[in-house]
Amino acid sequence: MDWKVIDHLSKKDSFFVAGRGFGGLAIAYFLKKKHPSKKVYLFDPHPLGHSASAAASGLLEPIGGRLAVRSPLASEGLMLSKYLLDKVSHFLGKKVYLEGGVVHAPIDQSQESIFKKKAEDYPDWFSWTKDKELLVREGVNVFSKTYLEGLFSLVKSMGVEFYQTSVPIDPEIKMIFLCVGASIQEMLPDAFRLTRGQAMRVKKLETTFSLPKVCRGYVALDLDPSIYHLGSTYERTNLHLPPDKTMAVKELKERNRDIYPEIDEVEVVEMRSGVRVFCKDEKRLPRILQIAPNQVALAGFGSKGLLYHALFAKKIVDDYST
Numbered sequence: 314m315d316w317k318v319i320d321h322l323s324k325k326d327s328f329f330v331a332g333r334g335f336g337g338l339a340i341a342y343f344l345k346k347k348h349p350s351k352k353v354y355l356f357d358p359h360p361l362g363h364s365a366s367a368a369a370s371g372l373l374e375p376i377g378g379r380l381a382v383r384s385p386l387a388s389e390g391l392m393l394s395k396y397l398l399d400k401v402s403h404f405l406g407k408k409v410y411l412e413g414g415v416v417h418a419p420i421d422q423s424q425e426s427i428f429k430k431k432a433e434d435y436p437d438w439f440s441w442t443k444d445k446e447l448l449v450r451e452g453v454n455v456f457s458k459t460y461l462e463g464l465f466s467l468v469k470s471m472g473v474e475f476y477q478t479s480v481p482i483d484p485e486i487k488m489i490f491l492c493v494g495a496s497i498q499e500m501l502p503d504a505f506r507l508t509r510g511q512a513m514r515v516k517k518l519e520t521t522f523s524l525p526k527v528c529r530g531y532v533a534l535d536l537d538p539s540i541y542h543l544g545s546t547y548e549r550t551n552l553h554l555p556p557d558k559t560m561a562v563k564e565l566k567e568r569n570r571d572i573y574p575e576i577d578e579v580e581v582v583e584m585r586s587g588v589r590v591f592c593k594d595e596k597r598l599p600r601i602l603q604i605a606p607n608q609v610a611l612a613g614f615g616s617k618g619l620l621y622h623a624l625f626a627k628k629i630v631d632d633y634s635t
């Protein structure tokens with residue numbers, strides 16, 4: 314920690330935010346919106362491309378799992394994420410997401426029956442397509458790197474000051490909001506489990522997708538129409554070692570062959586990797602945990618960072634900033 318950098322910052326009546334992934338940036342946004350005259354300082358020692366958020370493929374979905382179960386607080390999460398996506402789109406002068414839904418191709422006969430019944434039971438949320446696939450109508454394809462960079466620029470334009478260093482921990486600071494992704498494990502070793510994900514950006518071949526599609530893997534669209542994002546691995550071991558890209562490319566080709574038959578011919582232009590943080594409890598929701606009188610942490614977005622970041626950022630700001 315370079316203390317000289319932050320010596321001049323006012324501590325008593327300002328807010329410190331750690332982490333410029335989706336979560337930390339959303340916290341900085343809602344803090345500045347609620348307290349326009351107060352100082353909000355944002356800290357992250359790493360470049361913007363380093364976080365799990367920079368690796369995210371961009372699927373913003375209100376459902377999860379093989380049974381396509383609606384996620385808890387899905388409507389609220391969608392509404393607030395769309396609010397922030399629109400703010401960033403307006404700020405950048407270009408839309409950072411694609412609406413129209415996310416298509417789920419069934420893996421087997423049993424999942425086909427489950428999906429078909431879903432579409433019959435919940436016609437407001439799902440449609441059954443002529444190709445025998447489930448369309449999750451509220452699903453959104455976020456152009457996540459553009460969104461992340463845009464959200465960072467937006468909060469800076471609102472007056473949030475950024476420092477490329479770890480957050481200082483000091484009892485004199487009014488309140489420190491920690492949204493540090495996988496680093497939460499060092500602070501609270503027992504509350505979360507970590508899973509590394511690798512995804513690849515490939516140059517599109519003939520097969521074209523007008524909407525993102527999920528099966529055993531998934532294909533998501535990019536702001537650049539010549540690029541697709543193919544994901545993802547779920548690695549629970551060897552997280553202390555650098556990501557094994559060769560293994561990941563092999564696995565991602567296997568996972569996506571059903572929906573992208575030309576997969577063996579695609580040119581991989583970039584591999585992205587990051588570590589997802591899952592809560593150990595069964596609630597499938599991120600957690601807000603006060604860890605000291607002036608420190609509160611938000612973590613556990615799992616694979617749903619895009620669904621929950623704005624909702625839980627607003628909640629932590631509402632509950633812990635006065």
Ligand SMILES: Cc1cc2nc3c(=O)[nH]c(=O)nc-3n(C[C@H](O)[C@H](O)[C@H](O)COP(=O)(O)OP(=O)(O)OC[C@H]3O[C@@H](n4cnc5c(N)ncnc54)[C@H](O)[C@@H]3O)c2cc1C
Nearest residue numbers: 332334336364365366370371372480493494510587618619
């Ligand atoms: C390959 C992959 C694909 C994914 N695809 C999707 C998807 O399609 N849709 C979806 O919703 N989710 C997806 N996810 C999950 C999503 O990326 C995460 O849920 C989300 O990014 C977590 O955001 P975060 O802000 O909590 O953490 P992060 O994005 O990890 O940000 C944490 C930041 O904290 C910083 N930090 C650490 N320690 C400190 C400190 N002491 N002081 C200051 N800063 C610190 C780190 O440098 C980092 O920048 C994907 C994840 C991966 C890995």
